[in-house]
Amino acid sequence: MHGNVGVELGRRVAAAVQAALDLPVSEQDALIRPSKRDGVDYQSNIAMGLARTLGRDPRDVAADIVAHLDAADIVEPPQVSGTGFVNLVLTDDWLAARAGSLLDDERLGAPPTDSPRRIAIDYSSPNVAKEMHVGHLRSSVLGDAISRLLRFAGHEVVPHNHIGDWGTPFGMLIEHMVDEGRTGSDDDASISDLNGFYQEARKKFDAELEFANRARRRVVLLQGGHQETLALWRRLVEASARHFEEVYALLGIQLTPADVYGESFYNPFLADVVKQLSAKRLVKVSGGAICAFPEGFTNRDGDPQAVIVRKRGGGYGYATTDLATARYWIEERGADDLLYVVGSPQAQHFALVFAVLREAGWLTGDHHAQHIGFGTILGQDGRTIRTRAGGSVKLVDLLVEAVDHAARIAERTALPEAERTAVARAVGIGAVKYADLSGDRRNDYVFDWNRMLAMTGNTAVYLQYANCRIRSVLHRAGAEPAAGTPVLLTDPRERDLLLRILRFPAACAAATRDYAPHKLCTHLYETASAFSAFYASCPILGADSPQVRDSRLVLATLTSRVLTLGLSLLGIEAPERM
Ligand code: ARG
Secondary structure, eight states: SSHHHHHHHHHHHHHHHHHHOOOOOOOTTTTTOOOOSTOOOOOEOOOHHHOOOHHSHHHHHHHHHHHHOOTTTBOOOOEEEEEEEEEOOOOOHHHHHHHHHTTTOOTTTOOOOOSOOOOEEEEEOTTTSSOOOOHHHHHHHHHHHHHHHHHHHOOOEEEBBBBBBTTTTTHHHHHHHTTTTOSGGGGGGGGGHHHHHHHHHHHHHHEEEEEEEHHHHHHHHHHTTTTHHHHHHHHHHHHHHHHHHHHHHHHHHOOGGGGGGGGGGGGGGGGHHHHHHHTTEEEETTTEEEEETTTTTEEEEEEEEBBBEETTTHHHHOOHHHHHHHIIIITOOOOOEEEEEOOOOGGHHHHHHHHHHHHHTTSSTOOOOEEEOOOOOOOOTBBBBBBSSOOOOOOOOHHHHHHHHHEEEEEEEEOOOHHHHHHHHHHHHHHHHHHHSSSOTTTTHHHOHHTTTTTSSOOHHHHHHHHHHHHHHHHHHSSSSOOOOOOOOSHHHHHHHHHHTTTTTHHHHHHTTTTOOHHHHHHHHHHHHHHHHHHHHHTTTTTTSSSHHHHHHHHHHHHHHHHHHHHHHHHHOOSSOO
16 A cells, blocks of 8 residues: 555556556556545546547546446545546545554655655855855755755755855955955954955955956965965855854754865866866867857857856856766766756756756766756845845844744743743744745745734744644643544544545655645645644544544644644744744
């Protein structure tokens, strides 16, 4: 029995097609969908497609499939409806038995993958000497949730943080450090205002020719491995790294210093990448630069699109580094999949890089490379979010503000001080993360405190609060129900809730397959809503009989487990009380 009900039914229908029509179809082809029709749980529309190929009446084909369906252990005798749908209704006995067995199952029925892959995932990836801004929020939050989902599915996930720690800006930053005499170890604090430091350097670079020239010479020294320059550069990188770690700790992002593979890490491989590409005759000199022209890409003028792999002066850029990065993760680290959680504006960049990698034979048919793009965070005015002064919003400020807002919710609880602080953190950070995760990642969304902290609707705090309500019922009940406690379905709302709970594996699978955490969010919201409807009309502790009470405690326990596990896969905490 497959833990995902839809998959199991798909297999059964596929076997029936084989038996009835002697046609091989996969469980995916059996097209099992949760049904929106009243009184129908799942539906298969495979008969329609088959009827077309066979030149038969779809209702006849559906009847044939039904006659050969071996699923009486799971579903009621199936009905054919409309133009040939096969309608499936799970039996109450099967539902009840399934609920009982889930109590023992930490994974709540979600089976681990039978084809685990090694997945290198690039996310967060902020830039040194610039403070992280909200643009990096999405990459961090989405990348972290996607990593958790993939790991839960049984894959080996290797995160790497591709921080921007190399290139021309470092010339001016280092030169500015020297000018200001901020080169001692006790000066680290003074460059902790990274944005300010960057802006000062930039201003000088634009205004003073002499400084700009020194900055350029400094870049050459840095790239040439000049010891003193490298030491100064390292100081800058470390100050930034500390700032990033602070943000990750606050956000509950699982990246560690060991996951940092900055652009500088790939520097030693760049020359060889270009050498290999030219040995494979994939590059041409164009305007003094060495460029690849991957097949099928044209620029605005309709000419072949160039990917610059070596600039005119001999330097390397962003694209070369990404070619080296991919080659490293495939060849040195044995990655099967390469995932990049980076804003949608970089879609073209990744498409070009992947194309060059394929032409070079570094990326083969067995590998899967994907840019997991996402939209922008907008302010209330519908434009990219800005501070009142017009600057870009700093991530830390936003997170601190989130916790402040949530503190007002926590204040209304009767919890002890320390627990209230923890709840404010869980609710505030959870709100920001969930706002980021609950919509289709490809869309922009408006950052709105009121909406993300609303106690009703598809928000983190609604789910967290629903879970706490259940925890409190379970607490008052004394003990969690023992595995094997019989489940009785006495009310349609009990059945609705249970059906939802049993769809958790399917929701997880869809969210993982499409790198779409919002599919899990939607499911959690539907589960919490089904619980609300159930709780409003089915008393738990005040049930008519001890059997019904225990049965309802099972449903409540499973709901709480779905919410807790689901939130944890999104990287969001579920407090016990609030
Ligand atoms: N540092 C880049 C930025 O802030 C993102 C890097 C994404 N990863 C990559 N392998 N290109 O835009």
